[in-house]
Amino acid sequence: MSYRGDAEIIVDGVSMQYGGESGTTTALQDVSLEIGSGEFVTVLGPSGCGKTTLLRLVSGLESPSSGKITVAGEPVRGPAPNRGTVFQAYHLFPWLTVEENVAFGLVEQGVPDATRRERTSEMLDLVGLSEFADAYPKELSGGMKQRVGLARALAVDPDVLLMDEPFGSVDMQTRRRLQRELLDIWSSTEKTVLFVTHDIEEAVVLSDRIVVLSGTPGRVRATVAVERSRPRDRSAQWFVDQVEGLFERLGPNR
Amino acid sequence: MATEFDPAANSSQSRSEPTTTAAFGRRWNLTRLWRGLAGTAGFLAVWWVAGGQVPSYLLPTPDDVAGALWTELVTGQLFVHLGESLLHYVPGVVVGVVAGGVLGVGMGWSQVVDDVLTPVVRVLRPIPPLAWIVFAIIWLGLGHSGAAFIVFIGALWITFYNAYEGVENASRDLMEVAATLGVDSDRRLLWRVVIPDALPEILTGVRTSVGQCWMMVIAAELFGAPGVGYEIITSANNLAMARSIAYMLTISAVFLLSDWAVRRLRAYLLDWQP
Numbered sequence: 001m002s003y004r005g006d007a008e009i010i011v012d013g014v015s016m017q018y019g020g021e022s023g024t025t026t027a028l029q030d031v032s033l034e035i036g037s038g039e040f041v042t043v044l045g046p047s048g049c050g051k052t053t054l055l056r057l058v059s060g061l062e063s064p065s066s067g068k069i070t071v072a073g074e075p076v077r078g079p080a081p082n083r084g085t086v087f088q089a090y091h092l093f094p095w096l097t098v099e100e101n102v103a104f105g106l107v108e109q110g111v112p113d114a115t116r117r118e119r120t121s122e123m124l125d126l127v128g129l130s131e132f133a134d135a136y137p138k139e140l141s142g143g144m145k146q147r148v149g150l151a152r153a154l155a156v157d158p159d160v161l162l163m164d165e166p167f168g169s170v171d172m173q174t175r176r177r178l179q180r181e182l183l184d185i186w187s188s189t190e191k192t193v194l195f196v197t198h199d200i201e202e203a204v205v206l207s208d209r210i211v212v213l214s215g216t217p218g219r220v221r222a223t224v225a226v227e228r229s230r231p232r233d234r235s236a237q238w239f240v241d242q243v244e245g246l247f248e249r250l251g252p253n254r
Numbered sequence: 255m256a257t258e259f260d261p262a263a264n265s266s267q268s269r270s271e272p273t274t275t276a277a278f279g280r281r282w283n284l285t286r287l288w289r290g291l292a293g294t295a296g297f298l299a300v301w302w303v304a305g306g307q308v309p310s311y312l313l314p315t316p317d318d319v320a321g322a323l324w325t326e327l328v329t330g331q332l333f334v335h336l337g338e339s340l341l342h343y344v345p346g347v348v349v350g351v352v353a354g355g356v357l358g359v360g361m362g363w364s365q366v367v368d369d370v371l372t373p374v375v376r377v378l379r380p381i382p383p384l385a386w387i388v389f390a391i392i393w394l395g396l397g398h399s400g401a402a403f404i405v406f407i408g409a410l411w412i413t414f415y416n417a418y419e420g421v422e423n424a425s426r427d428l429m430e431v432a433a434t435l436g437v438d439s440d441r442r443l444l445w446r447v448v449i450p451d452a453l454p455e456i457l458t459g460v461r462t463s464v465g466q467c468w469m470m471v472i473a474a475e476l477f478g479a480p481g482v483g484y485e486i487i488t489s490a491n492n493l494a495m496a497r498s499i500a501y502m503l504t505i506s507a508v509f510l511l512s513d514w515a516v517r518r519l520r521a522y523l524l525d526w527q528p
Contacts, residue, residue, distance in 0.1 A: 061430050081436035091431045095450045095526045105435035108442065138528040156435065 007070075008160055008192040009035040009058060014067030016053050026217035027053045031067070033211055033220065035160075035192055042195040042207040046250060050218025051196045055164050058194060059085045072159040081105050084153030084191075088165040090145040092137040098148050099124065099133040105156035123151040126185060143174035150185070160192040167202065179205055183230055200246045204239060205232050212249050222249050314496035322496035323503065332504060339481030339508075342402035343471045349402075350409025350467070351460050357410070358417025358459075359452070362424075363444060379414075383407040384473050391477075401471065401479035408470040409463040416459025420452030454524055461516045468509045 016028040027050040035041045045051045056062045058069055060079040069076040071083055079085075092101050102123050106116045124130045127147035137145055146166055153161060166182075167175040179202060186193055197203055203210045207226050214221040224246065226232075232239060298316050305315035314322075326332035361368045361375070386407050390400035424447065432447045449456075475483025482501050489497035 059434055061433065078438075079430070079433040081434065083434065085431070085434040087427070087431065089427065091425075091427045093428060093431075093447070093450070094528070095453070104432070104446075108432075108436035108446075136526040138526065152435070 006036055007034040008037040008039070008072055009033075009194060010068075010070040011054070011058065012068045012070070014054070014057060014064045014069060016050065016057065016062070017065045028057075028064075029217040029219050031213075031218065031220055033223070035194060037192055038190045040186060040193045040195065040206060040208045041211060042197060042203040042209070043211045043213055044197060044200065044203045044246065044250070045213030045218065046215055047198060049213045049215050051198075051213050052164055054213070054218065055085075055162050055194065055196050058160075059083050059162050061085075081109065081156040082159045084156065084158035084161045086146070086149045086153050086161065086163040086166045088168045090137075090142070090149050090169075092145055092148055092152075094137050097134050097136055098129060098140070101137070101148055102151045102155050104152060109156060119155060123155045126154070126188075127151045127181070141174075142170040143178055146170065146178060147181070150182070154185070154189065154191070158191070160194060161186075163193065163195045165197055166195075168197070168199075175202070180231065182206070187230075200243050200250075201234060203246070204242050205234065210246065212246065214251065221251070224249075311493040311495055314499060318496040319499045319503070322494070323500040326497070326500055332500075335480070335482050335485050335501070336504060336508065338398075339471050339475065339483070342398040342474070342479065342481070343405055343467060346402040346405025346470075347409045347463055347467050350406040351413045351463055353406070354410040354413030354415075354459065354463075355417045355456055358414040358419075358456075359421050359444070359449065361414075362418040362421025362452075363440070363448060375414075379411050383411075383470050387474065387477055390474070396474075396478045398479065401474035401481070404474040405467045405470045408467050412463045412466060413456070413459035416455045416462070417452065420455030421448055423455070424448045424451040454527065457516075457520045457523065461513065461520060464512050464516050465509060468505060468512070472505060 011031055011033045014028060014031045015026065017024045017026050031050075031054060033041070043051045043054060053062070057064050058071065058076065060076045060083065063077075074082075076083075093104065096104065099120055103116055103120045106119060111119070121130065121133070124133055127150055129144060129147055129151070132140065132144065137148070140148065146169075149166070167178050170178065183206065195203075195206060204226055210224045210226065211220055212222040212224065213219065224242075226242065228238065301313075302315050302317075305313045305318070310318055323332075357371075357375075361371055383404050386404060387400075390396070390403045394400040394403055428447050428451060429443060432443060437443050437446060471481065472483035472486070475481045476487050478484065482504055485501045486498050489495070489501065
């Protein structure tokens with residue numbers, strides 16, 4: 001890999017075991033990867049391959065059984081706002097308005113009122129939800145909720161953006177639109193993105209590189225670079241071939 | 255629970271034609287309103303006929319009661335006695351709700367506090383508030399403080415239970431989100447996530463307390479604390495049953511009024527709920 005020295009996220013020999021009544025389950029085994037600054041990397045794998053676990057480890061919501069994770073030069077010890085996280089189920093605070101949700105992290109950082117308001121409206125602009133600043137989450141569609149989730153994670157200007165199947169709960173039309181919007185936001189903010197999905201097309205549309213994770217226990221099966229300019233045409237031959245190739249690589253688990 | 259006093263909430267289940275009209279900021283189903291009026295008229299008629307057959311110390315007629323109620327209103331006695339009741343009801347409910355809320359949140363949140371206090375709470379909570387009347391009398395005498403103490407015990411356990419449940423069931427997912435956004439202390443987590451998430455259940459506790467504590471007030475007053483309950487029993491002792499019933503209706507009225515007020519407050523505070 002050519003990113004050593006400039007790596008924003010380093011996952012080094014990480015394993016994760018869960019102890020249960022029926023013995024221990026290994027969710028991840030000896031996973032190593034490096035993600036360069038500003039890179040968009042997708043972890044692709046079937047359900048239950050531990051890809052969400054990997055993301056939770058990088059976000060600091062769980063600690064690995066062994067191995068080490070470093071983000072922006074700092075070892076990960078618990079969650080912190082420099083790793084913005086976007087969840088599949090949105091997890092907006094239902095009692096806060098859209099604006100207050102986006103401002104949540106800024107309030108916790110003790111950002112002065114004026115700066116906070118400015119930054120919040122900037123973020124709402126970015127995701128196209130300025131008109132809904134005073135709405136409660138219950139009034140929003142799934143796609144809008146996820147835009148708020150993204151704005152909330154970005155508001156504190158994190159080093160990296162961690163996204164756990166963020167578009168898994170919306171319809172196809174909305175999903176494609178959100179993918180386009182995410183790429184726009186990514187190129188304008190130049191964030192490092194670690195994205196998790198089981199949708200092969202989504203991985204090919206979005207990523208610089210795709211890390212293929214095998215099934216139980218999760219191991220890195222392959223790393224595939226997608227060296228094509230964006231926006232990418234889903235009907236292009238290379239696209240179809242790449243999707244098919246990844247499908248093969250995912251193997252019988254799928 | 256909320257629907258029994260709420261004509262609008264049931265209207266969707268109505269089988270009749272939706273003849274509705276807007277009044278008092280609410281849509282009334284006229285057919286159902288008529289049924290309610292018919293039921294009330296029927297009840298009053300049966301009462302009136304029955305009351306006419308027996309001496310008024312056994313059952314006064316509705317017009318006797320209306321007369322007694324009118325007298326208490328114009329002499330201002332009703333407000334005096336209601337004021338006496340409120341003098342122990344309000345502090346008892348307020349202190350009980352706050353203490354119960356704090357205890358419930360504390361035990362629901364902290365494993366240590368939960369472990370330390372659970373045995374004591376398990377034993378004390380099932381004791382009916384009125385059983386404490388002996389200590390209320392010995393410690394505080396049967397004035398306002400004694401009655402307030404009984405009310406306090408009632409509000410304490412009701413609110414405690416709801417607050418505890420609310421905090422226990424607070425969303426782990428939202429706590430994780432908060433952690434990724436920089437919440438790194440219990441204090442901030444409680445303030446920003448746990449308590450707002452538990453608020454619907456806490457407010458259910460407040461509403462139940464506000465209602466149930468009227469029962470505690472009357473019970474305490476039957477033992478001699480001044481107020482509406484005391485008037486009910488002393489009037490009955492003088493065979494002034496119409497006056498007794500007038501004060502019983504007063505309790506009903508303030509119960510409905512306070513319940514309505516809490517429901518409005520709850521709806522206002524929880525307008526974010528789906």
